[in-house]
Amino acid sequence: MHMPSEKIVPSSDLYAISSSTVRTPDESPRPVRVTARDVSVFYGAKQALFDVSIDIPEKAVTAFIGPSGCGKSTFLRCLNRMNDTIEDCRVNGRIELDGQNIYDAALDVVELRARVGMVFQKPNPFPKSIYENVAYGPRIHGLAKNKAELDAIVEASLHKASLWSEVKDRLNEPGTGLSGGQQQRLCIARAIAVSPEVILMDEPCSALDPIATAKIEELIDELKQNFTIVIVTHSMQQAARVSQRTAFFHLGNLVEEGPTDMIFTSPGEKRTQDYITGRFG
Amino acid sequence: MAETLVPQPASDGSAERLARIRAGLSARHSRERRFRFYGIAAIAAALGFVAILFTMILYKGLPAFTQATLEVEVFFDPEVISVDPMPVQQQGQSQAEFRRAMTDWQRQATMVNWNRIVEAAVRNAAPGTEADSRQLLSIVETNARFELRDRFVADPGILGSTARVKMLASANADNWLKGNINRDLPDAQQQLAAPARELADRLYENGHIRFAFASHIFTNVDSRSAPASAGLAGAFVGSLYMMLVVIVLAVPIGVMSAVYLEEFAPKNRLTDLIEVNINNLAAVPSIVFGLLGAAVFINYFRLPLSAPLVGGLVLTLMTLPTVIIATRSALRAVPPSLRQAALGLGASKTQTVFHHVLPVTYPGILTATIIGVAQALGETAPLLLIGMNAFVAQIPGTPLDQSSALPVQIYLWQGNENRNFFEARTSAAIIVLLGLMLTLNAIAIFLRSRLERRK
Numbered sequence: 001m002h003m004p005s006e007k008i009v010p011s012s013d014l015y016a017i018s019s020s021t022v023r024t025p026d027e028s029p030r031p032v033r034v035t036a037r038d039v040s041v042f043y044g045a046k047q048a049l050f051d052v053s054i055d056i057p058e059k060a061v062t063a064f065i066g067p068s069g070c071g072k073s074t075f076l077r078c079l080n081r082m083n084d085t086i087e088d089c090r091v092n093g094r095i096e097l098d099g100q101n102i103y104d105a106a107l108d109v110v111e112l113r114a115r116v117g118m119v120f121q122k123p124n125p126f127p128k129s130i131y132e133n134v135a136y137g138p139r140i141h142g143l144a145k146n147k148a149e150l151d152a153i154v155e156a157s158l159h160k161a162s163l164w165s166e167v168k169d170r171l172n173e174p175g176t177g178l179s180g181g182q183q184q185r186l187c188i189a190r191a192i193a194v195s196p197e198v199i200l201m202d203e204p205c206s207a208l209d210p211i212a213t214a215k216i217e218e219l220i221d222e223l224k225q226n227f228t229i230v231i232v233t234h235s236m237q238q239a240a241r242v243s244q245r246t247a248f249f250h251l252g253n254l255v256e257e258g259p260t261d262m263i264f265t266s267p268g269e270k271r272t273q274d275y276i277t278g279r280f281g
Numbered sequence: 282m283a284e285t286l287v288p289q290p291a292s293d294g295s296a297e298r299l300a301r302i303r304a305g306l307s308a309r310h311s312r313e314r315r316f317r318f319y320g321i322a323a324i325a326a327a328l329g330f331v332a333i334l335f336t337m338i339l340y341k342g343l344p345a346f347t348q349a350t351l352e353v354e355v356f357f358d359p360e361v362i363s364v365d366p367m368p369v370q371q372q373g374q375s376q377a378e379f380r381r382a383m384t385d386w387q388r389q390a391t392m393v394n395w396n397r398i399v400e401a402a403v404r405n406a407a408p409g410t411e412a413d414s415r416q417l418l419s420i421v422e423t424n425a426r427f428e429l430r431d432r433f434v435a436d437p438g439i440l441g442s443t444a445r446v447k448m449l450a451s452a453n454a455d456n457w458l459k460g461n462i463n464r465d466l467p468d469a470q471q472q473l474a475a476p477a478r479e480l481a482d483r484l485y486e487n488g489h490i491r492f493a494f495a496s497h498i499f500t501n502v503d504s505r506s507a508p509a510s511a512g513l514a515g516a517f518v519g520s521l522y523m524m525l526v527v528i529v530l531a532v533p534i535g536v537m538s539a540v541y542l543e544e545f546a547p548k549n550r551l552t553d554l555i556e557v558n559i560n561n562l563a564a565v566p567s568i569v570f571g572l573l574g575a576a577v578f579i580n581y582f583r584l585p586l587s588a589p590l591v592g593g594l595v596l597t598l599m600t601l602p603t604v605i606i607a608t609r610s611a612l613r614a615v616p617p618s619l620r621q622a623a624l625g626l627g628a629s630k631t632q633t634v635f636h637h638v639l640p641v642t643y644p645g646i647l648t649a650t651i652i653g654v655a656q657a658l659g660e661t662a663p664l665l666l667i668g669m670n671a672f673v674a675q676i677p678g679t680p681l682d683q684s685s686a687l688p689v690q691i692y693l694w695q696g697n698e699n700r701n702f703f704e705a706r707t708s709a710a711i712i713v714l715l716g717l718m719l720t721l722n723a724i725a726i727f728l729r730s731r732l733e734r735r736k
């Protein structure tokens with residue numbers, strides 16, 4: 001099952017979900033979308049992240065792995081400034097989206113979050129109808145000129161989230177009435193309805209059963225053709241299945257980062273080796 | 282510590298472990314039974330008290346909703362009612378002149394000795410009564426004459442004819458017929474003279490006096506001179522105005538303060554201080570709010586005394602802390618994931634709060650508001666301090682007119698000297714007040730279930 005690693009494999013159908021083996025590292029020269037330099041995060045006096053630097057490539061899936069409490073979510077939240085909402089959380093360092101510092105005072109955080117969407121660990125649809133859930137983002141950002149356009153966005157987003165066939169007859173029913181997996185796909189549809197450039201996903205499958213998980217993974221695989229995706233996961237298999245690059249965090253440090261295949265087959269650090277072989281974490 | 286239980290493979294010592302668990306079981310179960318019994322006993326006691334309270338109030342108050350009512354043939358005797366014909370607007374007569382003529386005519390109609398008409402009618406219904414004219418009139422409510430006058434003014438053509446007229450019996454006659462007063466008491470202690478008592482009994486027996494539904498309780502205002510016809514309408518409308526003022530002011534101000542404090546305000550010394558003070562405000566005795574209202578709204582802002590607007594303002598002050606505290610705890614109960622979902626989509630702070638967080642709290646805010654308003658409606662003490670215990674003999678047309686309020690009316694009737702008539706009246710007023718509260722609560726439950734279904 002091990003694939004030869006010398007060939008560039010840009011097409012997504014070679015990353016079939018059924019394969020649980022480590023895949024070819026994607027070495028195609030992709031433009032970098034997000035760069036982080038020396039990012040440190042403090043919760044009050046406690047430092048949770050130490051000088052993290054990483055480049056996140058466009059239209060690929062980057063996975064963050066690492067033991068619980070190592071700062072994966074913390075770093076992910078830095079990328080769309082969700083940390084701003086946490087009291088006494090302080091971020092040092094520089095994070096750029098397309099070369100623009102996202103912590104710049106001139107940058108509007110509302111605009112940033114329209115460009116960097118987020119999907120959370122627990123599905124959190126709004127307690128409104130399925131339609132309203134998806135339509136909300138485009139509506140507040142004024143992306144649709146009229147109802148017809150909005151309808152089109154909603155339908156397209158639900159299609160992209162492979163949820164359309166399941167909900168097309170019940171768009172006015174509450175989003176909270178869906179199953180857990182459907183809710184999570186609804187949250188993904190909601191996120192992609194505003195056409196963000198980057199989508200952050202914090203353990204999007206941890207509340208789901210294997211079948212729902214497989215569906216979401218399949219979806220992520222498709223989404224990467226249009227979106228830059230960063231995913232936090234606890235499942236090594238998941239990281240291997242869906243990501244092109246993997247970053248391993250430990251105790252607030254970014255230990256190492258590289259093409260997924262390399263991280264899983266020949267990690268440069270002993271700690272990475274120990275973690276992916278299940279010796280700790 | 283040799284006896285500490287450590288998890289062991291089931292084979293060895295499992296029998297001993299089971300025995301230990303079982304030894305404790307019966308004690309655990311009986312503790313549970315005991316607790317459940319205490320719980321049921323507490324609820325039963327609470328329900329018992331409520332049941333006793335309601336039974337007492339209904340038992341005392343319900344009779345007040347029927348009242349002794351006289352129905353007699355009244356002859357509009359032209360000899361007694363000697364009034365010029367009603368003026369008709371002449372050609373060339375100005376509007377003002379005509380109105381003056383009309384007023385003169387109405388004054389004439391008022392000057393008629395209507396009591397003679399009443400007396401004749403009652404005497405006619407009970408031929409051969411020994412009651413003299415004062416005694417006879419003592420069983421008829423004093424405002425009967427005004428009713429006859431109004432009837433005549435409305436239709437002067439009635440002169441010389443006979444009409445069947447209903448009029449209330451006096452409070453004393455009502456007492457006597459209802460048995461509210463001991464019939465064996467000597468004459469000196471009776472409210473009615475002996476011939477009047479005999480007359481009342483006669484009229485009751487021959488069907489001229491009947492107990493009829495006392496609709497005037499709901500349509501009339503309070504009355505000192507004619508207690509039997511006293512009603513709640515003024516106080517009721519006054520209470521409604523105050524409720525309106527409280528809802529219009531306390532809900533937006535309270536909800537906005539709570540939203541600001543909970544969602545936007547920085548957490549620092551100042552906001553802590555404000556929070557503590559709001560909580561303290563909720564515990565301030567209501568009479569203090571009354572003093573404050575008298576000092577600020579009446580003395581400083583020169584708002585009128587006894588006005589529902591001022592009452593509403595005072596009650597708003599009282600209700601605000603309730604609404605703020607309830608709204609804040611409702612906001613706090615909203616899961617953070619909802620806020621994150623909205624913020625993560627790029628909603629601004631304000632959009633997050635108003636589109637997502639606040640709507641979830643509507644049922645909670647609604648319940649708190651209704652409870653706050655119901656509490657405010659039942660409040661008496663602060664209203665006494667801003668003059669709402671004044672005797673007001675008309676239904677307030679605007680919130681700036683003088684008025685009473687339901688609880689104050691209860692207080693006033695409770696203090697009325699005609700005890701055996703007003704005791705029932707007081708309970709009747711309590712029933713009306715409780716009815717209003719229950720209606721409010723029913724509305725709250727209805728709205729709440731509708732809001733919750735919409736989600």
Ligand SMILES: Nc1ncnc2c1ncn2[C@@H]1O[C@H](COP(=O)(O)OP(=O)(O)OP(=O)(O)O)[C@@H](O)[C@H]1O
Nearest residue numbers: 043048066067068069070071072073074075086234
């Ligand atoms: N809101 C917060 N306030 C204070 N400390 C926090 C907060 N959130 C996270 N931390 C701390 O920061 C460190 C990193 O947390 P983070 O949530 O980023 O870990 P994680 O890698 O996502 O863990 P998990 O895999 O369990 O989700 C932890 O030590 C955690 O206790």
Ligand SMILES: [Mg+2]
Nearest residue numbers: 072073074202
């Ligand atoms: Mg996490």
